[in-house]
Amino acid sequence: MTVKQYYQDAYMKIFQTSIQEQQQDESGWYVVLEETAFYPTGGGQPHDTGIIKDKRITNVEEVNGEIRHYIEEPFKDISGVFEGQIDWERRFDHMQQHAGQHMLSAAFAGALQYETISFHLGKEILTIDLEVSDINESDALQAEALANRIIRESRPIETKWVTEAELSHYPLRKQPSVTDEIRLVIIPDFDYNGCGGTHPRSTSEVGAIKILDWEKHKGHIRLQFVCGDRVLNQLHRKHGLLKELTGVLQAPEENMVPTVERMLTKQKEQEKALDGLKEVLLTYEAEGLMGKATLKEGHSLIKSSYTDRRIQELQKIAQHIVSNKAEAIVFLVVQNDQKLQLVAAKGSIPGVNLREVAQKVFPLINGKGGGKETFVQGGGEAVMSREELLETLVNQL
Numbered sequence: 001m002t003v004k005q006y007y008q009d010a011y012m013k014i015f016q017t018s019i020q021e022q023q024q025d026e027s028g029w030y031v032v033l034e035e036t037a038f039y040p041t042g043g044g045q046p047h048d049t050g051i052i053k054d055k056r057i058t059n060v061e062e063v064n065g066e067i068r069h070y071i072e073e074p075f076k077d078i079s080g081v082f083e084g085q086i087d088w089e090r091r092f093d094h095m096q097q098h099a100g101q102h103m104l105s106a107a108f109a110g111a112l113q114y115e116t117i118s119f120h121l122g123k124e125i126l127t128i129d130l131e132v133s134d135i136n137e138s139d140a141l142q143a144e145a146l147a148n149r150i151i152r153e154s155r156p157i158e159t160k161w162v163t164e165a166e167l168s169h170y171p172l173r174k175q176p177s178v179t180d181e182i183r184l185v186i187i188p189d190f191d192y193n194g195c196g197g198t199h200p201r202s203t204s205e206v207g208a209i210k211i212l213d214w215e216k217h218k219g220h221i222r223l224q225f226v227c228g229d230r231v232l233n234q235l236h237r238k239h240g241l242l243k244e245l246t247g248v249l250q251a252p253e254e255n256m257v258p259t260v261e262r263m264l265t266k267q268k269e270q271e272k273a274l275d276g277l278k279e280v281l282l283t284y285e286a287e288g289l290m291g292k293a294t295l296k297e298g299h300s301l302i303k304s305s306y307t308d309r310r311i312q313e314l315q316k317i318a319q320h321i322v323s324n325k326a327e328a329i330v331f332l333v334v335q336n337d338q339k340l341q342l343v344a345a346k347g348s349i350p351g352v353n354l355r356e357v358a359q360k361v362f363p364l365i366n367g368k369g370g371g372k373e374t375f376v377q378g379g380g381e382a383v384m385s386r387e388e389l390l391e392t393l394v395n396q397l
């Protein structure tokens with residue numbers, strides 16, 4: 001049977017062992033060791049990585065009671081003694097995060113009676129789900145301060161094997177899921193918890209705990225935080241970002257928010273001014289088209305075609321023309337990629353129904369549109385040229 005050495009010594013980085021068997025499953029080649037210090041995925045803690053002799057261990061999983069150490073390629077010969085070595089930086093990070101999670105959950109339970117219902121140890125950050133519908137900043141700071149005080153007090157983190165009958169002697173945060181060989185992880189007078197993970201010897205090794213943010217999630221609060229060296233990494237990265245922003249914005253850190261707010265206000269004003277100028281330009285464009293009107297059966301016919309323009313601009317041009325020239329009939333056509341669109345408008349000319357005109361033309365471009373007798377718009381496919389479409393429209397008058 002495989003002896004889980006990490007239960008006895010979470011600090012064992014190098015160990016000697018023999019290989020019991022080498023096998024292949026759907027995840028690849030793996031070895032089962034006589035003894036191992038590799039931690040398999042479980043209890044919310046990710047697996048270790050490392051090497052055995054000269055082979056990298058990429059994954060460690062407990063399957064049917066055996067601990068499978070997955071290797072990229074099989075050993076040619078599995079006889080003899082092998083040396084295993086754990087990637088210590090990864091393992092110690094997991095120990096800091098995992099123990100930090102115990103402490104933050106205990107702090108929320110102790111200070112505010114908020115129970116932790118689930119947790120996740122991610123690559124960058126950790127989350128716990130608290131059984132409460134909302135929290136405020138002072139709640140979060142209170143629990144964070146308590147957890148950090150326990151760190152500073154360098155309390156021991158002890159482990160103890162107990163029987164189910166002995167459990168009643170301990171104020172457990174929640175009942176363990178196993179019933180025999182129960183392993184308790186104890187921070188005296190603070191946290192008593194059934195857990196099979198790896199932990200440092202002292203709370204001081206967790207270093208620090210920092211809550212980053214929280215959000216409502218399925219009726220609970222999902223809280224993001226980091227522990228240990230990840231606190232420094234977060235500070236380094238966020239400070240770097242802030243420093244870069246002070247350079248880009250040419251504003252000191254403490255003025256950053258008002259500076260960005262000023263920029264956004266200014267941008268909105270400029271956009272508004274630009275919209276006004278565009279409107280003015282469109283009226284000039286409309287005036288220009290009115291100067292090029294041709295006579296057709298007593299009406300002023302104004303037509304023009306474009307590529308890559310918004311139909312809304314064409315609507316504005318047409319509206320400006322017909323509201324200033326009662327005898328005008330306007331046809332404007334635009335091609336955007338493989339799409340042909342048109343706008344037709346008229347002033348107060350009796351006997352001309354632009355909706356009827358357009359309805360005869362839309363089928364020719366596999367299109368559709370709508371409007372009223374005096375103003376129509378619509379579009380279809382570019383199965384004819386813009387000029388052909390204009391001609392077709394004029395011929396329907």
Ligand SMILES: [Zn+2]
Pocket residue numbers: 098099102185195196197198199
């Ligand atoms: Zn634990």
